[in-house]
Amino acid sequence: MSNATIKNYLRKNPQIRTIRVAACDLNGQPRGKRVPTRFADKVVEDGTRFPLSVLNLDIWGEDIDDSPLVFESGDRDGVLHPTDRGFIPMPWLEAPTALLPIWMFHENGTPYEGDPRHALRAVIERYKARGLTPCVAMELEFFLIDDSGRKLEIPISPRSGKRRKAAETLSIRALDQFDIFFTDLYDACEAMDIPADTAISEAGLGQFEINLMHGDDALRAADDAWLFKMLVRGLARRHGFAASFMAKPYEDYPGSGMHTHFSVLDEDGNNVFDDGGPKGTDTLRHAVAGCLNAMQDSALVFAPHLNSYDRLVPDAHAPTGLCWAYENRTAAIRIPSGSPAARRIEHRVAGGDVNPYLSLAAILGAALNGIEDGKEPPAPINGNAYAQEMEHMPTDWQTAIDRFEASPEMPRIFSKELIRNFVLTKKQELFYMAELSPTEQVEIYLDTV
Incomplete structure (x- = not known):
C-alpha cells in the first residue's frame, strides 16, 4: 500500500x-x-x-x-x-x-531483528527462496469474563439477565446469550478487514472460538490474529465485561488455544501436501517431522507465560505429547480429513496467550526445517494420545526457557538477537511472578495476553 x-x-x-x-x-x-x-x-x-x-x-x-x-x-x-x-x-x-x-x-x-513481525517475515522469505508460499488460517479461543467481583465468573447474559455457570460446547443458546456482543464483533471485524468466519461456544466456562479464514499471506494472517485479540479485549470492555486469551483462567475448565492450520503452495499454486488421497505427500510428512523435532525447544513461544503451563496438562483438551495423527484432536499435530486439495497440517500446541507473529514463525520455520532436511516423522498414532507412552512438552516455565535458550533448532528460525531478548524477558518475568499471589498473577494476565 x-x-x-x-x-x-x-x-x-x-x-x-x-x-x-x-x-x-x-x-x-x-x-x-x-x-x-x-x-x-x-x-x-x-x-x-x-x-x-x-x-x-x-x-x-x-x-x-x-x-x-x-x-x-x-x-x-x-x-x-x-x-x-x-x-x-x-x-x-x-x-x-x-x-x-x-x-x-x-x-x-x-x-x-528483535521485532517479532520481522521474525515472521524472515521465515516467509526462506519459503519464497524455495518457490513456496505458506497458506495459513488460525482458530482463536477466548473467554468472556465478569471480573468485577472477587472471583472470575461468566458475565450475566444481556438477553436473559442470568448467569449460566456451565460449559456449553457448540451451544447455539450460549452464542445467542451474547448476540449483541458477537454482532458488534463481526461488524467491527468487517470494518477492520479481519476475515472472521465461524463462531462456536467451547468447553470452558464462557469460552468461545472464532476462526479466521485462510489465506496465502502469512504476515497478514498474523496481523489479523494480533488485531483480533486487541479488538475482542477492547470491545468486551465496551459491553461491560472482560475478554481474555489467557491460557487457563479457570482451574476446572479447559484452557484457550490458538490452533494454526497451514498448507504450502508451489509456484503454480499447487498444494505440495496433496497426493490426491487422504495420507498426504512426502513433503507433508517432512513438515510434520520438522514441527515435532522443534516442538520441545519452541515450547516457550507456544506457552510464553506462567499461566500457560496450567493449560498443558493431560486430559484437558490441550496436547501434551509429541505425536501426530490423522483426524485426532488428542495429538499435537493433526492432519484433518476432507478434500485432498485442502490437505493441511493443524498445529494444536499454542495457547491463546501467544504472540501470533512468533508462534507462526516457530511453526512455519520448524516445518521448513523438516522439509529442507527431508526428515521422516515417527508413525502417526491411533487413539488417545494421553494414554500412550511418548516424549512430552516441557511442563514448567523454567524448563521451557532453558530449552529455548540452548536449542540448536531455534537459531535456524529466529535471529540471535530475538532469542536473547526473549530469553531475558522471560527470565525477568519468571523471577518477579514468584513474588505475586495467584490472584495477582491472574490480574496481570487477564487484560494483557
Whole structure:
C-alpha cells in the first residue's frame, strides 16, 4: 500500500481526530503513540521513533534489567514505518480513531531483528527462496469474563439477565446469550478487514472460538490474529465485561488455544501436501517431522507465560505429547480429513496467550526445517494420545526457557538477537511472578495476553 493510499484514508474519514501508531512487542503487546490527525502525514512519510528496547519490555511494561538495549547502548532509537496494512478503525473506542500498524527498522533502513513481525517475515522469505508460499488460517479461543467481583465468573447474559455457570460446547443458546456482543464483533471485524468466519461456544466456562479464514499471506494472517485479540479485549470492555486469551483462567475448565492450520503452495499454486488421497505427500510428512523435532525447544513461544503451563496438562483438551495423527484432536499435530486439495497440517500446541507473529514463525520455520532436511516423522498414532507412552512438552516455565535458550533448532528460525531478548524477558518475568499471589498473577494476565 502506497503512502498516498494510506494518507487518503484520513481524507475520506474526516471524523477521525486522533490516530494510534503501534508495533507489536515480544509479548504481543501494542506499543506506540497517540497522534493528532493533523500530524499523521509526517508519521506516514517519515515514520516515528522510539527506543529499540520498547519491543523488549516485560509483561508489566518494564525495561529488562540486564538488556544490552537499555543503558549499555544508550537506549538508542529505532525508526518505525507503516506496514502495508494502512489505517484501520478502532471500533472499541468511543471517539472515532484509527490505528496505523508499524514495524521497526534501524537508522540505515535494515529491519530490526528483535521485532517479532520481522521474525515472521524472515521465515516467509526462506519459503519464497524455495518457490513456496505458506497458506495459513488460525482458530482463536477466548473467554468472556465478569471480573468485577472477587472471583472470575461468566458475565450475566444481556438477553436473559442470568448467569449460566456451565460449559456449553457448540451451544447455539450460549452464542445467542451474547448476540449483541458477537454482532458488534463481526461488524467491527468487517470494518477492520479481519476475515472472521465461524463462531462456536467451547468447553470452558464462557469460552468461545472464532476462526479466521485462510489465506496465502502469512504476515497478514498474523496481523489479523494480533488485531483480533486487541479488538475482542477492547470491545468486551465496551459491553461491560472482560475478554481474555489467557491460557487457563479457570482451574476446572479447559484452557484457550490458538490452533494454526497451514498448507504450502508451489509456484503454480499447487498444494505440495496433496497426493490426491487422504495420507498426504512426502513433503507433508517432512513438515510434520520438522514441527515435532522443534516442538520441545519452541515450547516457550507456544506457552510464553506462567499461566500457560496450567493449560498443558493431560486430559484437558490441550496436547501434551509429541505425536501426530490423522483426524485426532488428542495429538499435537493433526492432519484433518476432507478434500485432498485442502490437505493441511493443524498445529494444536499454542495457547491463546501467544504472540501470533512468533508462534507462526516457530511453526512455519520448524516445518521448513523438516522439509529442507527431508526428515521422516515417527508413525502417526491411533487413539488417545494421553494414554500412550511418548516424549512430552516441557511442563514448567523454567524448563521451557532453558530449552529455548540452548536449542540448536531455534537459531535456524529466529535471529540471535530475538532469542536473547526473549530469553531475558522471560527470565525477568519468571523471577518477579514468584513474588505475586495467584490472584495477582491472574490480574496481570487477564487484560494483557
